[in-house]
Amino acid sequence: MAITANGLQQLGFEPRVDFDLRNNNDGQGAFIERWMSAQPQPSVADIEAADAVWVANWNSQEYARNRMQAYASIGDQLDMQYWDSVNDTTTWKDHVASVKAQFPKG
């Protein structure tokens, strides 16, 4: 575990606004180079705990990211809807249902 921007963001702080985080790639991990927020700087333990929450949230949204990648483009979906309305078919609905089935909500 280490200090991460994700953990700080989870606590409500914004990079480059409230803090500058830096990592020199020297094996020491990231450190807060500057703290600009008017609020006190959180402890490392608080940041690590917040990072764990962020990671859990991120992982819980994996299905949504996969779906975004699998859905056809907006243009293609509009085209499907148009031809569905003309031909009385369910191509668009089937496409959406297929992606949702392929990547179910965790």
Place this chain on the structure above:
Amino acid sequence: MALENAAFVDGLVITNPTGSDSISQGDDHIRLIKKVLKATFPDADAAQSLFPPSGFCASLTAGSLANGSTDKMPFGTEDFDIKGEYDNSTYRFTPTVAGKYYIYHSLTVVSPYSVSQFGKVLQTMIKKNGAEFKTLALAIFPYNANNELGSSVSAFVESNGTDYWEPFAYQNSGSSVTTVGGVTSNFMAFRVA
């Protein structure tokens, strides 16, 4: 008398003067040499080097760049390093001779699918002695597209012989991104004057 008619150094004939030429013609040869030297190096008001005396090029091994953190980029593979002035463990270029240098840093990352990427940036920067020297916010992450995204920054700098230069990058896409190694991500520099 074997005296060539040369305008620049490459016009000089190395076998002239011949052994049978009169010694009194020696001054003509000296004047010729002075003439072509001045014509070939018209702006030489200081010591000159015909080849870049200092420079390196290093590449990146694919890895990752964290979200919201300004990270030194680990350019660990030296393609070449003329004077051994690039340290591929600290990723630091420390030219040992004072002068003017051209420094270039390019970085390519993979933009992952994510709704939160729109309007977020990838920045490359060069730091001098640990402080930000030059930053270029070149690349904007695309919305919901799995493209490669590149950013580069270059600088023409004055280095005093102990200054050191390092490549850093920043991105705020919302999650860590994969960096692309090989020819698309480089850190390089060479001495200009």
